[in-house]
Each structure stands twice: as C-alpha cells, then as structure tokens.
Amino acid sequence: MSPTTFSRRNNSVLGSWWWTVDRWTLGALLVMIGLGVLLSFAASPPVAERLNLGTFFFVKRHIIMVIPAILAMIGISLLTPKQIRRLAVFVYLLGIMLLILTLLSGAEIKGARRWLMVGGISLQASEFIKPAFTVLVAWMLAEKYRDPQFPGVLMSILLLGLVISLLLLQPDLGMTLIILTTWISQLFIAGIPLLWMGLLGGAGVVGLGGAYFFLPHVTRRIDQFLDPNSGDPRHDLYQVHKSLEAFQNGGFFGKGPGEGIIKKNVPDAHADFVFAVAGEEFGLILCLILVCLFAFIAVRSLSRVMQDSSLFILMATAGIAIQFGLQAFVNMASALHLIPTKGMTMPFISYGGSSLLALGISMGILLALTRRRHGSMEIL
Template structure:
C-alpha cells in the first residue's frame, strides 16, 4: 500500500497515510486478526450452552468489528483540536448516558451498566473512559499554558471536579474496575502535568484509602480480594480452570478449536479469552500477544517523546496507558496474578461496546501521534 500512495498525494487519505504511525497500525491489525480467530474458537460452546445459535457471538463480533475499525480510521484523520472537541462532546454524552443507566439501566450480575437502544445493549462507561482521558488532558494542559503566560485558568480544579463526578457516577453502578482504570490514568496525567509532590502524596493516601473503603463497602470487591489472597476462602472455579488451560496448552497449544476450557468457562469468549489462547495456541503465541500490546504502548510513548504539545503528550499518553492497563488487568486476572476482574482484552475479547469504544480511543491516539510539521517544515 505504501507504493500505491505517493508522497506527493495531497488528498486527506494520502496525507493520513504518510503521517500516521504505520507500525502501530500493523500491530493493531495483528491484534484484531488474533481476536477474530479466538472469538471464533472460544464462543460457539458458550453460545450453545445458553441456547443461542452456534455462531451467534462470532457473527456479532465480526459485524461490530467493521464499524469499530471504520471509527478508528475516521477519528485518526482528525487534527488534535478536532480530537479535543470530539472528546468533549463524547464525554458529555457518555456521562449523561452513564447517569441514565442508574435509572433506566439493565441490571446484570448486580450492576446497572447497560442501557438498551433498540436491539442493542450499550455500556456508556466504555466510551466515557477514553473521552475523559482526553478532556482531563486538555484542562491540565490549559492550566499549565495559562500559568506559563502569567494568566490564571482553573484547569486543574475543573479536572479534579470532573474526575470526582465521573468516579461518583461509576461507583453508583457500581463499576470498580472501570473506576480503577480511569483513576490510574488520571493520576498519571496529573503527575506528568506538574502536580506538586505534596499533592502526589495526598492523592496516594486518598487512593489507598479508597481501596480499603471499597473492600469494606462492596462485598464483591472483598470476595475477589479474599479469594486472590486465600483461594480456600471461596469459589475460585474460573481462575482454576484458566490456570489449567495454560498448563494444558504447553508451548505450542492443542490447536485452534481443540481446547476444552471453553466448554466449562462461562466467559471464555470475553473475560477469560486469554486462557483460551493459552490452551489452544500455547505459550509462544500468548507471549506474541503480550508483545503486540507492549509494542503498541511503547511505540506510542516513543512517538510522544518528540512532541512539545503538552495536551498531545497527556492525552495520547493517557489513551495508550488505558490500552495497556486494560490488557494487563485481563491477562493478570487469567493468570491469577491479580484479583479476578471482568475486563475485556482489547480488540480480542467479544464485546460490542468495548470494540466500538476501543476503535474510538485508539483512533484518537493515532490522530494525536501522527507526524505534524511546524511553521518551518520541521517534523514534531
């Protein structure tokens, strides 16, 4: 394709192709293809077990994968200013829809995170996550720019207020996993934006206090932590089956479609799809998946080291951190390195809202890390 698009092509797609990071695009394409393979291997037994057509989840995954990739490419065409504006609109809409779930949401497994839009079930908080990272980055950057110019703009205070509002809404659902990811990214952005060391210590104390509070407030959080620290204290069926899958897979795996863990794990196509990969594809393939996620994150950070725009650094850094942290939590849960948490593996697990939101988030990350030129033609 690089030969088909000339460097002199001044069309929108031509400029996009020669400025977007094609290495990141290639790594994401590999992850997407791996996801299609694993959903096709893991989901048929799950569908049959709950009385759905055998290839129900496969068809839905492929049906939503196309729009997700179109969203990613479309958003990646935007300028940083347009990314900021789009993120603001998405943040307000997703926040409003997340609040709506508290009153008109569908309760699943004790949480009200979904709303029905016709035949579709949507989880608004999935879209809130990437939008909030960009919006908070802009307020941090705006505060810093105003201070450098000798002006005053309460960007940090606005970012703090939006964070508290977002967390309050998420914890009402409740969604502790989403709250943790958003909080970790927000704290990292605030630190990179020049947060005073006393504030860093204060936020660290607040974070520890929140974790302790969640343990004593939410029974499901306490149960997961107790089972992680002491497996004998409760039901560890899913984690046990997941670990067995990795053992059965060995170095080369049992072969695509030949695994057994998907016959017994309720969420083999979603929250534990990494275990299916471990059993059917083996150690080498799972290490390749880890390497792909690591490459996307590190490549994104490497691109940002050459950028002087604080908003771009904070926003794209937050988006790449979200991407990597979500993958880390999913993999860590499957391997019993972290307390069990229902979180999708980006672009690999089945999940409609997750797929579309990931396309949106990574589209913004690609747009922000595109090669841009200064007034004198210098790359930055």
Template sequence: MALSRADTSVLGRWWWTVDRWTLAALLALVGFGYVMLLAASPGVAERIGASSRDLFILKQVFFLAIATGVMVSISLLPIKMVRRLALLGFAGALLMTMATLSIGVEIKGARRWLHLPGMTLQPSEFLKPCFAVVAAWLLSEGKTLGIRASAAACTLFLIVAGVLAKQPDMGMLMVVGSVFFAQLFVAGVNLFIVGLCGLLGVLGGIGAYFLLPHFQSRIDRFLDPAAGDTYQVTVAMEAFGHGGLLGVGPGEGRLKGMLPDAHADFVFAVAGEEFGLAICLLILTVFGFVVLRGLLRLLGEKDMFIILGATGLLTQFGLQAFINMASALHLIPTKGMTLPFISYGGSSVVAVALGMGMLLALTRRRLARMEDE
C-alpha cells in the same frame, strides 16, 4: 497502499504521517480477536442455548468491522477535531452512564448497561477514552488559565469517580483513576498533590473492601482460594497448563467449554490452551509494542495536550490489557474487564477503537501544525 509522498489529499497526508507500525499492530490484534472468536464463542452459544452457534461470531464480526472503520476514520482528524469529538463524547457518555443508575440493566448487582434496540450498551466504556483526552486538554490549559483549568479537570474526575462508584464498577474506576494520576504526574503537578491523590486512591480501595461485599469477596478469594468460588480461575489455569508451549491446536481446546466467560473475560485462557505459551507471549508483546511505540512517538513533542492525551490513552490501553491477562493468570483478583480488540463485546471493542483512533490522530507527524490548531 501505493500513495506518493507528493499526494496532498487527506488520505495521502494521513498515510505518510500516521504511525503505520502502531496501526499494523492494532490491526493484528483485531485479526487475532476474530480468530479467538471463532475458537471460543461457538461453545458458549451452545451452552446458553442460543438459536445459532455462530451468534457471537456474527455479532462480533459486525462490531470489529465498525471498530476498524472508527479507528481509521478518527485517525484522519486534525487535533482540534479530536478535542471537540472527545468533549462531545465525554458529555454524552457521562449522561448515559448517569442514566444507568436509574434505568440501567442490573447484572450481578451492578447497573452498568443500557438496553438499546438489538444490543446492550455500556456507556462507561466510551467515558474512559473521552475523559482521558478532555482531562489532557484541561491540564494542558493550566499553563495559561492557571489553577482554574486544573481544578476543572479534578472536578470532572470526581464526578466520574462518583458515578462509577455508585454503579458500582471499581475496576473501571481504578483504570480511570490510574489514567488521571499518570496525567497529573506527567503534567508536572505539585508532587504533594499527586501523592495526596495516590493516598486517596488507596483509602478509596480500602473503603470499597469494607463497603462492597462483592469487591471484598474477590479480594478474599484471591488471597485465600478456600474463601469462596474460584471455579473460573481454576479452569483457566488448567487451560494454560493443558496448552503448554505450542497449544493443542485451533478449535481443539476442551476446557473452554467449561468457562462461562471463555469468549470475554477469559479469552486469554482459551488462547493459552489452543495456541500455547508462544502465542500468549506474542499477544503480550504486541500490546507492549503499542504502548512503548506510542511513548517513543512522544519524544521531542512540544505540545503538552498531545503528550498528556497520548499518555492517558496509552495508560488506559496497556492497563486494561494487563488487568485482563493478569486476572486470567491469577496474578491479581479477578475483574470483568475485556482484552482490547480480542474479547467479545461491542461496547468495549468500539470504545477501544475510539481511543486508539484518537491516539493515532494525536501522534501523527505534522509538517504543518497550523492546520491542526
């Protein structure tokens, strides 16, 4: 892109202030998501008897295009507009997430989705990034408004936690809770309160184990494979072993045809079989690069809202990627969580783009802070 440093247009200022390395890494993930979609989705479409083997490809290409546009467009916004967007997005996503409890589609015992014309929406995916930015705003205002702002942030978290637990979606709740915990720690909240929050999280996990049969089943099957069905994890591990160092080649994987969620939750296993350990490590490196690059970008930053907002978004992005890859590798109990930009899922990919767009906007180098206030 040939833009002069003297270019004072919106696009010119954006190009010379946005973190182009992070943007390039995110676009690389989008590109690899397209490649993995070509590899994993036709077999899934054929297995479920879809009208076209390209059904998932056509849908996801559409969503990837929207996601790219959303990410770049939001990265153009000034800070005050990011705050407003997050607040409106949080309110809308929270209301729709609450609506799933009464009018949502029930799948595998959970109500997390709303049926819309031509698609199914999971509003809690959009709740994650918006809550991270709203919580950052409230916690940063605690310096001037005192306990009221921090109490408001904690109240919002408890409301979100209650709705997610009611669905139930314990994996999503764990991610949102971890993000908020990280923000509390960075904000300098009293360590006793941070420790109390951590203890409540542990107690909540123990309570979920005894109160939610499906949650208990996943833990038991992880600790003792003989305790139940571990078919997908077993096939995924075989796929990694079959792929070896360099993989069997694009489109040549055979075990993906045996994985019901090869295009979504276990897309990392498909990458392992067809492209091998080398590409899996590359994917892991790109995710790690985005997180570390974002944290390094915050060094020297004085605005607490930017620090807390970026910290929350990066924690969410990195943790979601870790949960997906670790589940496929049987390092943690299985959890239906997508691999950002790579797994199939319209709600997920657009929501991740929303979060990364806000991250790029928050971490831009601003020569004139006044225009963002």
C-alpha cells in the same frame, strides 16, 4: 489504483494521512483485531451452543462490531488535535447522559447496573467515556501550563468527580481504578508537586480500604484471592481454576485449534477468559505475541510524542496508552490469578459488543495524536 495514489506528492486527505499516520501502530492494531476474530471462532461457539443461540452467534456479532470499529478508528485518525478536543467534549457529555440512563434503566447483572440495552446491543457507557475524559483532562492541564491563572487542575477534578460518582453508583470499581490511574499519571506528567502525588496516593489507599470494607463483592473477591480456601471452588473460583488448568494444558505450543476444553466449561471463555483459551489452544507462543502487541502499541505511541512540544498531545497520548495497556494487563492478570478477578475485556480480543466500537474510537484518537507532518517531526 495508480502508483501515485499514495505518493508523497499526493496532497489529498487520504494521501496526507497515509504518510503521516504511524503505520507500525496501525499495522499492530489490525493484526490484533485479526487475532481477535480468530479467537472468537475458537472460544465462542461452545458458549453460544450452551445458550441455544446458534454456533456462530457471537462470532457474527463480533465481526459485525469489528467493521464499524475499524471505520471509526480510521475516520477519527484523520482528525486534527483541535477536532479531537471537540470530539472529546461531545463523547464525554454523551457518556455522562448514558451513565445516568444506565443507573435509571440499565440491566442489573450480578448486582451491578453497568449495561444499557440499545437496539439489541449491550452498551457499557463507561467504555466510551474513558478516552474522552483523558483528552479533556489533558486539555485542561495543558491550558493550566500555558496560563497559570487557568483553573485546569480544579476543572480536571470536577470532570473526574462526576465520572467517578456515577461509576461507584453502578458499582464498577475496576473502571474507576483505571480512570483514576490515568488521571494521576497525567497529573504526574504535568509536573504537579510530589507532595500532591503523595496525598493522592494516600487517598487512593484509603479509597481501596473503604471499597474492601463497604462493598461486599469487593470484600469477597479480595478474600478469595488472598485465601482461595475461603470460597466455594465449585462456584466462586471455578472459572479461575479452569483458566489455570487451561494454561497448564496448553504448554508451549498449545493443544491445537478447536482442541481446548475450557471454552466448554467456562461461561465467560469468549470474554473475560479468552486469554486462557489462547493459552490452551495456541500455547505460550500466542500469549507472548499478544503481550508484545499490547506493549508495542503503548510504548511506540509514547515514543512518538515524548519529545513533542505540545503538552496536550503528550498527556492525551500517554493517558490513552496507559488505559489501553492497563486494561489488557487487568484481563491477563485476572486469567492468571495474579490479581483478584475483575470482569474486564481484553482490548480487541475479547467478545465485547460495543466495547469494540469504543476501542476503535480510542485508538483512532491515539493514531490522530501521533501523526507527523511529511518531512518533519512536527505533530499534526
């Protein structure tokens, strides 16, 4: 590779990308992906052996999905905001079709129909629709700001209503809350009246109350969270209790790689409770590193666009950063029993199959929107 390959005078697509992309965020994402592979080696072999799938079955599948995720992230980060909007339209429409197909022929697991088997891979369509929905809402609200006659808020409500209706039919309350939170955050950034925000907040409280009274699995999880004695500790709260024991056993420095016990007893140690594996084997140090990485990526992305003149870029970036951070928070808080348990993967760290590819798309959009032109502060 010649010294001028990434010279500032290099006007090629790759050269321009290298000098305009946020290399700090890119580096943090690559470190996070590497830690995900490390924890896959630590957490998944005992789970695979219990299922008679071969010791490194989940490790291999994790690495196989990491490769296209990185390629998607880099490839999408080369796009312009206009191309990002076009991509979002395509992914949103495809995601809606996949959500409908999931309801019709998806696999039912624990009373929920959220996964679709495609070529031997479990696909969760809602993971792909999240970033596309966020970009489209940002587009609609930005057009409303540019042209007050444009029905941007109404169109965002229609986009939201279609997605939420399909998610509640699965049902998937956790994903519904993340998408709702993102939408409300974007409306707040767009400057809607505080009265509207109050009404939306009230509607959210009513919706949560309705979920508690009419969705049995939501009722059970909230009751168990508020009163741990209300459930059977050998079944209902087994994974949570083992997770808390893992953090206690790990202490500050951890028990050491391969020395953890939780992964031998918890079915979801490689997925929803991988944070507990990190705490037990690598201690508080690695847990804090993970928290700092998630916080750094979210805050760094927001700081890159906070003063930008494009409302679309600001709202789209903020929405994706909020989604990313909120998903990580839900996973960590569930493992620590700070909130009712919710089956949600930790971005890039948990084994999640197609969710890695969806995260690659989401972070590619984030990197594309936070790029800067060489020699100026103008966003591409």
